[in-house]
Amino acid sequence: MSEASPVRHEPAPAAEAPAERPIDVIARIGRAMYGPLWIGKLAADNGLSHQSVRRWLAGQGSPTAFDFRLVKLIAREHAARVMRAVGDETP
Template identity: 35%
Template sequence: MTFSANDRPADVAARRAAERDRRIAKGRAEAEGAPLAIALADTGGNGGPPSLSPLQEFSAIAELLYGDRWTTDVARDLGHGDGRTVRRWKSGQAQVAPGDLAHLRRIARKRAAAITRLVGDRLDEPAKPKRDSDEIRARFEATIAASRAAQG
């Protein structure tokens, strides 16, 4: 947003208010994109992380860690006191700070590791028996032979 020397203060204030309203609307639209549902959805692909904006990723991680009412808890863990900063992020009035997003990722990784230690990671389950390739080939050849005999 640029201003010129000929701009009246009322015009400048109106443009600033309009820009603020656009940022807030954009932030609300991102937040309403159901980031948790997007993050948990099976999109196929190669198993990489979903494509989320920083606000969507932050919201999804926070909701997974703290539940539906996560604002104050995540603000406290990030050292932001009463949650005003996080509410500003959610409303679109400010951008999620990259350092705070990185810190929340670290918290999530630590909790995931703790949960994995507690419930296991399936590495201790017995392996499935290997399939016998000779048996599979014999069944296949028997099926082919039966098919040829039926065609006769």
């Protein structure tokens, strides 16, 4: 009687996460910058209509590449202003 070799269980391949939509990134940035009432504030700061942002969130159309880059640029500028305000002084 021969011994059976141990059964090796290979892990299931990881499912690829669906790519994040540009509007999902914009929404994450908007919430981080402006809080729960982010849509109107983000739209105003980026020269967009709040209706456009709401349509994108509802899956009706999507932001242009320019709009996406502009939101990210303004977010980086905002973050830089905050970092300058905080400074690197230690208490």
